[in-house]
Amino acid sequence: MTPANNTGNETSNDKISFFRGQFVSPFNSTSGDASELFHFNNAGQTPMCRPALVMLEKWARRFYEEGAHVYPSLVKEMSEARKAVADVLGCQARELAFFQSAAGAISQVALGFDFKPGDEIIVWEQEYPSNLYPWNEAARRTGAKLVIAKNEPDFSTPVEALQRLITPRTRLIASSWVQFRTGAMLDLEALVELARPKGIFTCIDIIQGAGLLPFDFQASGIDAACGGSHKWMTGAHGAGFLALREENLERLTPLMFGAATITSPDYAPDLNGRPRSDSQRFEPGGKAFLEILALAEAAKLITDTGIARIAQEAEWLARNLMHGLREHGYVINSPHGPSHFRGAIVSFKPGPDSPLKSFAEIEKRLSDNHVSYGLRPPGVRLSPHAFNTLDEIERVLKLLST
Numbered sequence: 001m002t003p004a005n006n007t008g009n010e011t012s013n014d015k016i017s018f019f020r021g022q023f024v025s026p027f028n029s030t031s032g033d034a035s036e037l038f039h040f041n042n043a044g045q046t047p048m049c050r051p052a053l054v055m056l057e058k059w060a061r062r063f064y065e066e067g068a069h070v071y072p073s074l075v076k077e078m079s080e081a082r083k084a085v086a087d088v089l090g091c092q093a094r095e096l097a098f099f100q101s102a103a104g105a106i107s108q109v110a111l112g113f114d115f116k117p118g119d120e121i122i123v124w125e126q127e128y129p130s131n132l133y134p135w136n137e138a139a140r141r142t143g144a145k146l147v148i149a150k151n152e153p154d155f156s157t158p159v160e161a162l163q164r165l166i167t168p169r170t171r172l173i174a175s176s177w178v179q180f181r182t183g184a185m186l187d188l189e190a191l192v193e194l195a196r197p198k199g200i201f202t203c204i205d206i207i208q209g210a211g212l213l214p215f216d217f218q219a220s221g222i223d224a225a226c227g228g229s230h231k232w233m234t235g236a237h238g239a240g241f242l243a244l245r246e247e248n249l250e251r252l253t254p255l256m257f258g259a260a261t262i263t264s265p266d267y268a269p270d271l272n273g274r275p276r277s278d279s280q281r282f283e284p285g286g287k288a289f290l291e292i293l294a295l296a297e298a299a300k301l302i303t304d305t306g307i308a309r310i311a312q313e314a315e316w317l318a319r320n321l322m323h324g325l326r327e328h329g330y331v332i333n334s335p336h337g338p339s340h341f342r343g344a345i346v347s348f349k350p351g352p353d354s355p356l357k358s359f360a361e362i363e364k365r366l367s368d369n370h371v372s373y374g375l376r377p378p379g380v381r382l383s384p385h386a387f388n389t390l391d392e393i394e395r396v397l398k399l400l401s402t
């Protein structure tokens with residue numbers, strides 16, 4: 001295989017080496033920890049980065065040893081954590097709310113939005129269920145209508161396909177930025193150009209891009225972005241998030257209510273009190289402190305490495321993987337062309353000339369050799385992150401070559 005050129009310079013290569021050193025993987029001499037496991041399902045769950053692990057261990061011990069004495073420093077570190085995650089997403093800390101999952105964040109938007117009977121909500125047919133069911137339920141509860149957009153035959157999700165479905169009743173478009181099955185990517189700029197002048201709310205599930213691709217919530221112009229900790233962000237499971245534009249914070253009705261919705265348990269209850277004006281109005285009580293603190297460490301690692309460099313490395317690895325799979329006769333489902341490859345999700349299936357002829361054979365070969373993958377129709381999904389190496393790509397390709 002002739003690898004396409006990776007154009008990183010010396011400084012940015014040092015940064016990627018440093019990033020790589022924060023993960024346990026087989027050919028990773030810098031991490032110091034040996035492993036037999038090959039991580040190619042980063043669109044499913046990444047291995048956690050070392051700073052997240054260190055933070056989890058630190059805070060688990062502190063809770064064990066110090067109980068309520070942790071409180072002052074916990075409040076301070078949580079506030080810094082919110083800022084670190086907000087920084088990597090390009091939003092204000094007061095625009096960022098934490099949930100237990102991306103599904104929780106999406107549900108808050110869907111079920112907290114003031115849909116009226118007859119309103120229309122547009123979603124894609126290939127969406128992950130967590131970005132489908134909340135909208136379906138919102139429509140069911142309010143009498144709004146769910147309008148399903150069909151992707152193109154090549155699985156791409158062009159904004160023109162959404163445009164064709166817009167009517168005067170369209171209130172909201174909910175879409176993944178990067179689709180989980182195929183890596184099809186939505187052009188956010190074109191979407192906002194289309195939706196904003198019509199007053200259509202845009203809610204984007206960014207979980208398959210956040211931590212991997214440059215993203216600036218403020219600059220993007222979208223109204224809400226939802227995501228989570230355990231994929232490309234390289235945190236622990238259990239911290240979903242919602243970035244909601246300042247002007248929309250009080251537009252959504254909180255789904256859950258508790259002491260923290262209005263002020264804090266330190267204040268006497270106020271039965272006439274209104275929910276806080278910042279994003280914490282959506283966080284009713286105690287939080288997933290460990291998971292949020294771990295996510296913040298991962299966010300800092302991504303910021304320190306430079307997300308543009310992370311994207312460049314992961315996309316380069318994924319391009320090499322894609323070219324190699326084609327060379328071995330597999331058919332690529334992902335709508336990536338040589339000039340528009342974005343993200344690092346490669347979906348493929350057996351072809352007439354590929355050595356392995358069925359999904360079952362491919363799955364067996366990968367799992368027998370400790371390579372994680374996702375079976376996500378229409379294909380097997382491999383999704384390298386920037387910590388993977390070209391040696392690993394070559395190893396996977398070799399496994400699939402006979």
Ligand SMILES: Cc1ncc(COP(=O)(O)O)c(C=O)c1O
Nearest residue numbers: 101102103128130176180207228
């Ligand atoms: C596009 C997309 N959204 C949401 C999720 C799920 O996130 P959570 O389990 O945090 O709700 C996934 C996970 O596979 C996903 O691919």
